Amino acid sequence: MTKRYFEDFSVGDVEEFGCHVPSEEEIIEFATEFDPQPFHIDPDAAKDHFFGGIIASGWHTGSMLMRMIVDHQIGNSASMGSPGIDELRWISPVRPEENLKAKSEVLEVTPHKYKSDRGFVKFRHTVLTAEGEIKMTMISSILFGCKPVAEGV
Amino acid sequence: MATRYFEDVKIGDTAEFGSKTLSREEIIAFAKKYDPQPFHIDEEAAKSSIYGDIIASGWHTAAVTMRMMVDNMIDTKASLGSPGVDNLRWHKPVRPGDTLRVRTEVIDKKRSRSRPNMGTIFGKLEVINQQDEVVMSFNSIGMTLARTNKPE
Structure with missing residues (x-):
């Protein structure tokens, strides 16, 4: 994959990528550290909840x-x-064990007001299952650098 | 501690709580799992990034903020989770050694019409570092059990 810059994103671009199947162990491990509510960490309590x-x-x-996004969209x-x-x-x-993937749509591209070497890309990112059930959505903004001006061409 | 139900939360309630220092090792370990961008995991690359480290x-x-909320504010006997958050902003970078705390204010509350034994609490949340700078903020939405089905 060639390195992506601000100019490489256009309004309307849609991408689908990634695959993650969280285990019960992973879910409990994350929540034990960061969100220890019974329905995240205690299988018995969660049943009755x-x-x-x-x-x-x-x-x-x-976080998933x-x-x-990092692995498939902005890593490079x-x-x-x-x-x-x-x-x-x-x-x-x-x-646990649901098969998750990600989808992104570019909603806006906006050059930085003061710095001409960068710009914001506004995405709608969605987490969905392989069957298409939507789990999470967010409108996220990411700042990208512009393509460097070619030297010696 | 008595369970804190929907009726017990008042608009205008404020709270400040928590103290979490993020070590360099913790920052790198989290980011290696969930956000492996160079400026989170690679000290050399981070030096030449816009953040300098x-x-x-x-x-x-956000995750350590959630932990401070669960430890200090959310009553797990009454909480029913959250449908989401609005206007999440990362105002300033959080750097190794920074100590964070949370400030909250209840903005609004609405009892569910279809399920009057529960309601939604709307809040404004800020995360503050040791220099009293706001590093992150968002509008929170929390669903919680009510003590009774009767509107106050």
Whole structure:
């Protein structure tokens, strides 16, 4: 994959990528450290709870999405990080052994107001199952560097 | 501690809590698993990035924030999880050795019409470092059990 710059993203671009199947062990491990609520870490308590079984912390689902984004979309890019996320929604619970993938759509591309060597790409990122059930959506902005001006051409 | 139900949360309630110092090792370990961009995991590469050193993944900051909320604010007997968050902003990089705490304010609350034994709490949350700078903020949405089905 050639390195991606700000100019390589266009409004309307759609990509689907990644594959992650979280185990119950992984879900419990993340939540034990970061989100130790019974329905994330205790299979017995989770059975009798609202969700009827262990579900992943929403921040874990977001982190799994981030990993798919880095591995398949921005790993080899001029990404400089993100100022934030709008409308993060956990649409349906993520349960152990579900087969997850990511989808992205480019909503806006905006050159930086003051720095001409970079710009923001606004994406809608979605986590969904192989069967197409939507788990999570977010509108995320990522700052990318522009293509360096060619030298000696 | 008595269970904190929907009725017990008041609009305007504020709280400040937690103290979490992020080590260089923790920042790198989290990012290797979930956000392996050079400026999170590679000290040499981070030096020449716009940040000058490694910084924590924003997801890591969010995750340690969640832990401070679970430890100090969310009543796990009444909490029913969250449908999402709005306007999440990473205002400043979180660097190795930074110590974070959380400040919250209840903005609004709404009892569910279809399921009056529960309601939604809307909050404003800020994460602050040891220099009192806001490093992250978002609007939180929490669903919680009510003590009774009767509107107050």
